[in-house]
Amino acid sequence: MYSEKVMDHFENPRNVGEIPDASGVGTVGNAKCGDIMRMYLKIEDGVIVDCKFKTFGCGAAIATSSMATEMIKGKTVEEAEKLTNAAVVEALDGLPPVKIHCSLLAEEAVKAALDDYHKKQQAQQNG
Numbered sequence: 001m002y003s004e005k006v007m008d009h010f011e012n013p014r015n016v017g018e019i020p021d022a023s024g025v026g027t028v029g030n031a032k033c034g035d036i037m038r039m040y041l042k043i044e045d046g047v048i049v050d051c052k053f054k055t056f057g058c059g060a061a062i063a064t065s066s067m068a069t070e071m072i073k074g075k076t077v078e079e080a081e082k083l084t085n086a087a088v089v090e091a092l093d094g095l096p097p098v099k100i101h102c103s104l105l106a107e108e109a110v111k112a113a114l115d116d117y118h119k120k121q122q123a124q125q126n127g
């Protein structure tokens with residue numbers, strides 16, 4: 001039912017944890033199942049130098065967030081903004097159709113963390 005990559009990221013999730021001095025933090029919930037995901041981004045000079053996540057979610061949510069963190073680490077903010085759940089699912093060699101909604105958590109958490117980063121940047125500029 002699950003690809004080897006999904007099982008690998010589920011059993012050995014990358015970048016699990018928190019970043020205490022994160023540049024942006026995003027927390028999102030999945031309306032379908034009630035699961036929750038929090039994404040932490042550390043951004044320097046417009047580049048994501050570190051990211052970590054925590055989730056109270058299912059295996060597919062863990063695997064997609066793990067893959068998503070690997071895909072955005074080292075990327076610019078602009079590149080990370082273009083990350084879609086479809087790209088993450090593809091990188092995992094697919095997910096069962098009933099689990100696609102889980103992958104949305106990863107995309108939305110990254111976007112929420114980037115939004116938070118932009119808000120903090122603006123607040124700094126406004127003094």
Ligand code: FES
Nearest residue numbers: 033035058061102
């Ligand atoms: Fe909730 Fe997968 S069942 S995120």
